[in-house]
Amino acid sequence: MVSVITINKINIGKRLILVGIIFINSCGGSLDTKESIAFQSTYAPNLSITTLITNAKIIDGTGADMFNGSICIDQGKIKKISSYNVLYDKIEKVDINCEYTNKIDAKNRFVTPGIIDVHSHLGNYPSPSVTAHNDGNEITSPITSEVYAEHGVWPQDPGFDEALKGGITTLHILPGSANLFGGRGVTLRNYPSRTVQGMKFPQAPYTLKMACGENPKRVYGDKGGPGSRMGNFAGYRQNWIRAQEYQEKRNSGRTNTSRDLQLETLADVLDGKILVQMHCYRADEMAQILDLAKEFNYKVTAFHHAVEAYKIGDILKENETCAAMWADWYGFKMESYDGILENIPFVHETGACAMIHSDSDSGIQRLNQEVAKSWAHGNRAGLNIKKEEAWTWLTSNPAKALGILDQTGTLETGKRADIIIWSADPFITYSRPEKVFLDGQLLYDKNNNIYPRSDFRLGYGVK
Amino acid sequence: MIRIFNYFLIILIFLLNHSAYAKDLLITNAKLVIDEKTFKEYLASTDKLPTDYINNIHENITIYQSMGAGGNEPMTFFFKDTEADEIMYMLGDTDYVIKNAEGNWVTSGIFAPFSHLGMADIGGEDLTNDISSPGSSTTISEKASDSFNPQSVFVANNRRHGITHAVISPTASGNSVFAGTGSIVNLTGNYNSVVKERAFVLAQLGEKGTQYSGGSRSASLLQLKEGLDTANCNNDRTCRNSLERAINNINKNSYISNSESEFLKRVIRGNIPLIISVERAIDIIRVINLKKTFERLDIILLGASEAWKVAEQIAENNIKVMIDPHNNLPSSFETVDSSLKNIIILDEAGADYAIANLSALGLQGIGTLTQHAGNAVANGLDWDKAFAAITSTPASWFNLSLINNSLVIWDGDPLNVTSTPTSMFINGQEQSLESRQTLLRDRYNPINETEKAYKYR
Numbered sequence: 001m002v003s004v005i006t007i008n009k010i011n012i013g014k015r016l017i018l019v020g021i022i023f024i025n026s027c028g029g030s031l032d033t034k035e036s037i038a039f040q041s042t043y044a045p046n047l048s049i050t051t052l053i054t055n056a057k058i059i060d061g062t063g064a065d066m067f068n069g070s071i072c073i074d075q076g077k078i079k080k081i082s083s084y085n086v087l088y089d090k091i092e093k094v095d096i097n098c099e100y101t102n103k104i105d106a107k108n109r110f111v112t113p114g115i116i117d118v119h120s121h122l123g124n125y126p127s128p129s130v131t132a133h134n135d136g137n138e139i140t141s142p143i144t145s146e147v148y149a150e151h152g153v154w155p156q157d158p159g160f161d162e163a164l165k166g167g168i169t170t171l172h173i174l175p176g177s178a179n180l181f182g183g184r185g186v187t188l189r190n191y192p193s194r195t196v197q198g199m200k201f202p203q204a205p206y207t208l209k210m211a212c213g214e215n216p217k218r219v220y221g222d223k224g225g226p227g228s229r230m231g232n233f234a235g236y237r238q239n240w241i242r243a244q245e246y247q248e249k250r251n252s253g254r255t256n257t258s259r260d261l262q263l264e265t266l267a268d269v270l271d272g273k274i275l276v277q278m279h280c281y282r283a284d285e286m287a288q289i290l291d292l293a294k295e296f297n298y299k300v301t302a303f304h305h306a307v308e309a310y311k312i313g314d315i316l317k318e319n320e321t322c323a324a325m326w327a328d329w330y331g332f333k334m335e336s337y338d339g340i341l342e343n344i345p346f347v348h349e350t351g352a353c354a355m356i357h358s359d360s361d362s363g364i365q366r367l368n369q370e371v372a373k374s375w376a377h378g379n380r381a382g383l384n385i386k387k388e389e390a391w392t393w394l395t396s397n398p399a400k401a402l403g404i405l406d407q408t409g410t411l412e413t414g415k416r417a418d419i420i421i422w423s424a425d426p427f428i429t430y431s432r433p434e435k436v437f438l439d440g441q442l443l444y445d446k447n448n449n450i451y452p453r454s455d456f457r458l459g460y461g462v463k
Numbered sequence: 464m465i466r467i468f469n470y471f472l473i474i475l476i477f478l479l480n481h482s483a484y485a486k487d488l489l490i491t492n493a494k495l496v497i498d499e500k501t502f503k504e505y506l507a508s509t510d511k512l513p514t515d516y517i518n519n520i521h522e523n524i525t526i527y528q529s530m531g532a533g534g535n536e537p538m539t540f541f542f543k544d545t546e547a548d549e550i551m552y553m554l555g556d557t558d559y560v561i562k563n564a565e566g567n568w569v570t571s572g573i574f575a576p577f578s579h580l581g582m583a584d585i586g587g588e589d590l591t592n593d594i595s596s597p598g599s600s601t602t603i604s605e606k607a608s609d610s611f612n613p614q615s616v617f618v619a620n621n622r623r624h625g626i627t628h629a630v631i632s633p634t635a636s637g638n639s640v641f642a643g644t645g646s647i648v649n650l651t652g653n654y655n656s657v658v659k660e661r662a663f664v665l666a667q668l669g670e671k672g673t674q675y676s677g678g679s680r681s682a683s684l685l686q687l688k689e690g691l692d693t694a695n696c697n698n699d700r701t702c703r704n705s706l707e708r709a710i711n712n713i714n715k716n717s718y719i720s721n722s723e724s725e726f727l728k729r730v731i732r733g734n735i736p737l738i739i740s741v742e743r744a745i746d747i748i749r750v751i752n753l754k755k756t757f758e759r760l761d762i763i764l765l766g767a768s769e770a771w772k773v774a775e776q777i778a779e780n781n782i783k784v785m786i787d788p789h790n791n792l793p794s795s796f797e798t799v800d801s802s803l804k805n806i807i808i809l810d811e812a813g814a815d816y817a818i819a820n821l822s823a824l825g826l827q828g829i830g831t832l833t834q835h836a837g838n839a840v841a842n843g844l845d846w847d848k849a850f851a852a853i854t855s856t857p858a859s860w861f862n863l864s865l866i867n868n869s870l871v872i873w874d875g876d877p878l879n880v881t882s883t884p885t886s887m888f889i890n891g892q893e894q895s896l897e898s899r900q901t902l903l904r905d906r907y908n909p910i911n912e913t914e915k916a917y918k919y920r
Contacts, residue, residue, distance in 0.1 A: 127792045128799070158793055214587075310907050331617065331827060333587035340904045349909040362789055362822050369834060369880045376881035380874075382910045429837035429879050460799045461772070 039150060041200035043189055045439040047076040052098045053421065056106035058083075059388050061113040061395040061410035066388055071111065072098030073417040076439035081411055104435070106421055112391060113411050114169025114418030114436065116398035117364050118277075118324045119304050119357035123173055123188075123196070124149055126157030127361060127456075137176030138183060142220050143239055145208060146261035147183035149173045153196045158454040159361040164190050164444050165451060166365035167433040169418040170201060172402055174209045174304075177279040178219045180226070180235045182209035184265055185277055187402050191438055192452040205403040207301070208269050210236070212280035212289060213335050229285070233292065240296040243267050275301040275403055277324075281335035283311035290319045302401040304357060306347075307339040313350025322353035322401045326363075327370035344371070344393055345378020345385055355397040367394055372427040387427055485891035487559035488528040490870060491547050493569035495524040496850070496877070497866065525550060526569060527559075528870060530891045537867045537890065560893065562886060564872050570850070572627025572869030572889065573877075575829040576785050576817040576857035577738075577765060580629045581615040581648065582607060583827065595636035602639040603664055603690070603723040607631040608646035608657045617827045619898035622650040624830030625877060625884045627869035627894075628658065628858065632738070635667040635675045640683045641690060642667055644726070645738065647861050649868075651889050662861050663736040663763070664727065666690075669746050669797050684749060687739075691757055694727030733759035736783070736860060743797040744769040751780050763860065766821060768798040771805045774812035783860060784814055787821040788839040803842045810848060817857035818849065837878035849878060 051073040059066045060081070069083040082096045124136035135152030138144040153173055163171065168190050175182035185207035188199040213229065221227035226235050243266030250267060268274040276293075280286050280303045293300050302322040303309065307330055309316060309323035316323055325347070330339020340346075347354040356371050358364035375390040399409025408416045417440035424431035436444040444451050523544040531537040542550055551561075584591035593610035611631055612618075621629075632645035642665040647658040667675070672683035696702035730737045737760055739750050747770060754760055763783040764770060770777055770784050777784060788806045793799040809816050820828070820835040836849040858865040869889050875882035887894040905911070906920045913920055 128795050130795070162791060313909065328828065328831065331585070331620075334585050337585065338903055340900050340907075342904050342908075346904075346907060346909055361792055361794075365789075365791075366838070369838075373834075373880045376883070380883065381904055381908055427881060429834065430841045432841055456793065 039148070039197060039200075041202045042195065042197040043191060043193075043200055043202055044198070045076055045189075045191060045441050047440060049102055049440060049442075050074045050098075050100045051102045051104065051417075051437075051440060051442075052096070052100040053104045053106050053111060053419070054096075056109055056111035056421070058411060059110065059112045059391045059426075060412065061391055062412065063389045063392050063396070065386070066110075070096045070098070071411060071417075071419065072096055072100065073419075073437070073440040074099075076417055076441070078411060078413055078415050078417050080413060104421070108424070109434065110422040110425055110431070111411070112167075112420050112422065112426060113395040113409060114420055114438065115167045115367050115394050116402070116404075116409060117163070117168055117171040117358050117367060118302065118355060118398040118401050119359045120163075120171045120173055120361075120364055121176070121359070122159040122163060122171060122361060122364070123153030123155065123157045124175070125361075126154045127159050136174075137178050139176075139178045139219060142178075142180045142216055142226060142235055143262065144175075144179050144183050145181040145239075145263075145265040147175060148186065149175050149184060149209070150186040150196045150200065153186070153188075153199075155193050155196055155199060156454045156456050158456050159364070160190055160192075161452045161454055161457075162361070163364045164436055165433065165446070167368065167420040167422075167436055168364055169420075169436065169438050170399075170402075170404070170408055171364070172207065172277075172398075174207070174277060177209070177211035177215045180211060180216050180232060181239060181262075181266070182211060182279075184274070185209050187404065189438060191443070201404060201407075204407075205273065205275055206265075206268070207275045207277045207402070208265060210276060210278045212278065212285045213282065214333055215279070233288070236292055237295070239266060240270075240292075240298075243270055244296065247271065269298050270296065272299070275299075275401070277302050277304055277401070279304050281305050281307045283308035285335075287312060287315055290315065290321065293319075301403075302353075302355075305336070305359070307336045307343065309352075309354075310340060310343045310346035311338075313347045313352050316347065316352035317350055320353075322355060322397060323347050324355050324357035324398070324401065326359070327356065327374045341374065341377040342381050342383075344374040345381070345383050345390075348385065348389070348393070349378070349383050353397050353400060355393045355401065357398070368422075368426040368431075369429055372429075375427065390427075485530045487530050487554070487557060488526075488870065488888055488891045489547075489550070489554070489559050489561045490526040490528075490569060490872070491561065491563050492544055492566055493524045493526055493564040493872070494566055495521040495526065495541060496568050496570045497521075522566070524569075526870065527554075528867070528888070528891060536864075539867045539870075560888075560891065562872070562888075562893075564886075567885065568873040568875065568877060568882075570625075570871055570873065570877055571854050571866040572871050572887065573625045573832055573853050574855075574858045574863070574865055575621075575626050575629035575819070575832055576853070576860075577819040577821065578629045578631055578827070578829045579634075580621060580631055580650075580827055580829060581611045581613060581618050582631060582633075584612075584615065586827070595634045595642070597636035599637065601723060602635075602637070602641040602643055604726045605633060605643040606646060606660055607633050607644065608648065608660045611646065611648055611657065613648070613652050613654060613656045616899040618650050618652050619895070620900050621827070621830045622652070622887065622894060623884070623896050623898050623901065625833060625871050625873065625887065626650055626829055627871065627887065627889050628863065628865065629829060630662065630857070630861070632663075632665050635665070635671060638675060640666050640668065640672045640676045640686050647863060649889050651892065651894060658863065659861060661726075661729070661735060663738050664730050665738045665740070665765070667740040668750065669740065669742045669766075670795055671740055680746065688753070688756075690724075690727060691731060691753070691760075694724040694731050695757070696724075730761075731757055731759065733761045736761040736763045738763045738765050738785070740765040742766050742768045742795070744772040744800070746797070747773050748776065751776055751782055754780055754782075765819070768801040768805065770814075771802060771808035772800060774808045774814055777809065778812040778814040782814070784809060784816045785819045785821075785857070786816060787819055787835060788842065788844075789820070789822050789835055806839050806852075807843050810844060815856065815860075816852055817860070818852040833878050833882075834880050837880065840878060846878065 054070045067083040072080040138147045174185040187201040187204035226232045246263035247267040304324045306323040396409040399405040419437040421435040434446045525542045525547040527540045633643035635642040647662045676683035676686045836853045839849040872886040
């Protein structure tokens, strides 16, 4: 018989459980510590180049119809975006009034916002996947809300570079799913940097990874529990009660009480500062989690994996909770058995917030294809979703789930110039990103051989 | 004409239940897509086709698939649509099914070159998972086909993606680099869907193999060689005894029994391929060197992330390769030079390669095979060659003539992710494209306006 571990090794290791290193942190100090200034973003892109992209077929990420137009980039932002009116084959040019140093004719090309992957383990389960690199899951206790994913992220993971070639401009790194409370997630710019701080998305809210179902009960079943789904829920509730007490103490302004990192994270969730990202497969379990959130008055921002989200689209809509899903991963464990190819379009059709996610260093390189597949299957099942609407599953909805939609996720004036120029319609397999801009900076240019290369890539094959 | 035949069909289907042979198949108005290699082979075997057909896409084609009643092999013939009436006249009252492709793409079925299809219900649940047998004392002679469940929901779930045939394989475990014997199955879901029980033997080297052979590359390569040597002894008892002792010294639990070694003889004689999973370039060279001792070995490399670095040697020694064109990350130290150009360079070197979606989840998800082939095209491989790599090429390695046994009608370019099959025929029989997934889909489809409670849908 193959064990779960063998299966891990073959394929799903990054989502399941690997051995971690003990990492316990407790600091003294008072509860009324001001907003933490530790680990601040030092992200500093080069904003000096102004660019005009013309003649492009633009999918702007808002869900609106695609149009032919131009984009003016200045100081890393979209200064202006305008459309040509295409009437009876006559193209009427609308003046865009752009001063630029660099002009790109995107004739026959598609232009979209940069892709945002809401669920990645790049950096905390990096390549090569040696045991020394298993820094994504603190598997020492079911409650580890004190850990921060960013402290386990290796910025030299070659996976970041390959993801960029697939059009990924922003990505969210989460702790693994062994624990009920896994720790804080971090949102990164996919920018080559020596440090994690150099990649951190400025002012993006922190997130909290939580996990449902099989993983926590399997990992802790013979280590003191939880050993069942009942135990999982008891574990959530007991700790939310502790968090409420901590929140009250913190609000009361009492000093001389030691700061508790674990409860600090949970209290920040209750205060609405941290967004809950919850690993959950089954429909019935998601519905119970939403009740749990009501009991403790917090919000579940998004369910991740959500293989059965299509069964409860209405409940997700009512609770304003998003679902981050795969196109066709299913069946590798019991709670993923009911996966269907139309999960994303069905959730979208019911009016809930739907999006793609990778959870894979390979899948992250082709998320447009994952969306194209789902979109086609949805329409084949009788839906009538436009490509432009489906594009929201790649950029605007993940941006919403990460609290950064005001910054990126669509091509609109004032937003970060995170842009992909595609060789053709991105709903076709043969179309690949030709140019990828991050804050207006050209980081990948396929035809001119501009691409980042991790330190790790150097020196192999040298004789 | 069509209506008349449809009318007859009802009677014919009834008759078929009592017939030993499947009915012939006639598909009209097809946009035939066939890879150049298969087409050339076909041309060589017939003088019926005008030469202007040599091109991989042929519009307005009538396809006649004869099921070979009376013990003949099934055969597929292509005609211009203008000849369709004539063909039908010639067929007379032969039992055949007719299908109008309405101008859509028609291809052979997709052949998955490596999978664990139907060998597990839930990968993560040990009792339902027969992919490997770490506690067993036999290794080589265990057949994947004996663990295959043709009615696993994954069979129908993958059939829906155009897969008509698949290699199924065990993986190494316990104390041996030998994983066992792999098989070929079709995806009809029938109880007789094993096409070939003993199709190949799989051995695993590199980091996978070292886990099961004591811990090092030296040990795993030696175990593989000793296994082959033992089989090579034939019935020489002295030879066998000394080798068995040698194997036992390497690993006390490893023992190649008489029957196991008898089995390996087929491999040594080149009757069936030896698939060897290996990644690093130097390890590939070591595998190629096996041919110095065992000249007739028919070696297929599995994985082979660094094959491009030794592409010339691979081609010169007629070594075949199964690779995943998605693999481009240094996931381990033996794949540090993984690259998207792997398949391109192997092609330029003239190597024989198949595309496997090895990175797909649990290898039950072989439905994404067309996507992996499509990405090889996106990275510069010719469409023809990519398509052959998931159809005729790997099928031919196991002596299966795919085009004569399967046909699929698609709603678009089969290598594009937005396309899907609309009809499928295996051995002349139309296959259902329903599956557990489509039933769940239909039950929960938001456009479903039924008032029925969902459990009654």
